[in-house]
Amino acid sequence: MVKVGIIGGSGIYNPSMFDKVEEKKVRTPFGPPSDSYMLGEIDGVETVFLSRHGRGHRYSPSTLNYRANIYGMKKLGVTHVISASAVGSLREDYRPLDIVIPDQVYDRTCKRASTFFDDIVVHIGLADPFCPELSRILYEVSSKKYRTHDKGTYLCMEGPQFSTKAESNVYRKLGFDVIGMTAQPEAKLAREAEMCFAIIATVTDYDVWHEESVTISQVIENAAKNEQAVQDIIRSSVKRLADMGDCQCRHALEGAITTSENAIPASARRKLRLLISPYIKG
Numbered sequence: 454m455v456k457v458g459i460i461g462g463s464g465i466y467n468p469s470m471f472d473k474v475e476e477k478k479v480r481t482p483f484g485p486p487s488d489s490y491m492l493g494e495i496d497g498v499e500t501v502f503l504s505r506h507g508r509g510h511r512y513s514p515s516t517l518n519y520r521a522n523i524y525g526m527k528k529l530g531v532t533h534v535i536s537a538s539a540v541g542s543l544r545e546d547y548r549p550l551d552i553v554i555p556d557q558v559y560d561r562t563c564k565r566a567s568t569f570f571d572d573i574v575v576h577i578g579l580a581d582p583f584c585p586e587l588s589r590i591l592y593e594v595s596s597k598k599y600r601t602h603d604k605g606t607y608l609c610m611e612g613p614q615f616s617t618k619a620e621s622n623v624y625r626k627l628g629f630d631v632i633g634m635t636a637q638p639e640a641k642l643a644r645e646a647e648m649c650f651a652i653i654a655t656v657t658d659y660d661v662w663h664e665e666s667v668t669i670s671q672v673i674e675n676a677a678k679n680e681q682a683v684q685d686i687i688r689s690s691v692k693r694l695a696d697m698g699d700c701q702c703r704h705a706l707e708g709a710i711t712t713s714e715n716a717i718p719a720s721a722r723r724k725l726r727l728l729i730s731p732y733i734k735g
């Protein structure tokens with residue numbers, strides 16, 4: 454059974470693409486998520502929405518609780534997560550208001566808890582950090598109506614300040630395509646939680662290699678201009694996800710739990726049961 458989670462980023466705070474909405478608070482062993490989850494459905498498929506930064510945009514990319522947000526999705530039975538994100542462009546041909554479905558990410562964050570597994574040792578594979586199948590569906594749906602790029606490397610910076618011109622130019626020279634502040638550790642955690650995860654990125658600006666400066670009002674204004682497009686892409690993709698077959702992402706922990714079963718403390722078993730129970734007896 455498919456259940457689709459949607460994480461709304463800057464400029465996307467409401468699940469107005471849902472048919473009916475019920476609000477649910479979720480408790481997690483990692484603390485509180487950014488907000489309540491909104492439960493609903495799209496064309497008969499169960500859906501869950503969470504505002505990444507919380508209502509009123511209360512949490513910055515460095516302070517928001519990624520572990521709680523992703524754990525909450527897992528606890529609600531979500532199998533596929535679509536993240537909506539605002540990004541700056543690092544190349545001329547990825548223009549403001551274009552849509553990008555990134556296929557790679559380069560992690561430059563340094564202040565964030567980026568694994569569920571502090572109490573046991575788990576090494577998952579992350580060579581392809583975004584689910585290729587989910588990304589393909591998002592691209593196919595989006596490109597029918599909107600100017601869409603099917604790949605790109607997302608440079609995830611710590612923030613919350615925007616880049617300097619020197620940094621922006623270095624990122625371009627290194628071949629990165631778009632820049633944002635939230636793709637990691639979200640993608641890592643979704644993989645650890647064995648959920649398919651992909652990003653619909655809206656280009657809001659050309660970052661500072663091209664412009665004199667980037668301002669938050671410019672980002673929010675352009676993200677809001679594309680809100681209807683993002684909601685439309687999600688609505689049209691959900692039905693197709695219901696037909697998506699099994700996927701490697703859903704088995705990411707197979708063979709990845711390195712700590713011997715008999716060395717896993719009872720407290721860790723309790724805390725991590727939701728994530729590791731298919732692989733651990735008792």
Ligand SMILES: CSC[C@H]1O[C@H](OP(=O)(O)O)[C@H](O)[C@@H]1O
Pocket residue numbers: 461462463464505506514537538539540612632633634635636669672673
């Ligand atoms: C609001 S300006 C910078 C902010 O926007 C993006 O957030 P999100 O990915 O949640 O749309 C970017 O990553 C920064 O966090």
Ligand SMILES: Nc1ncnc2[nH]cnc12
Pocket residue numbers: 539540541542610615616632633634657658659660661667672
């Ligand atoms: N230029 C930029 N840098 C970092 N994050 C962003 N989000 C949107 N535009 C951005």
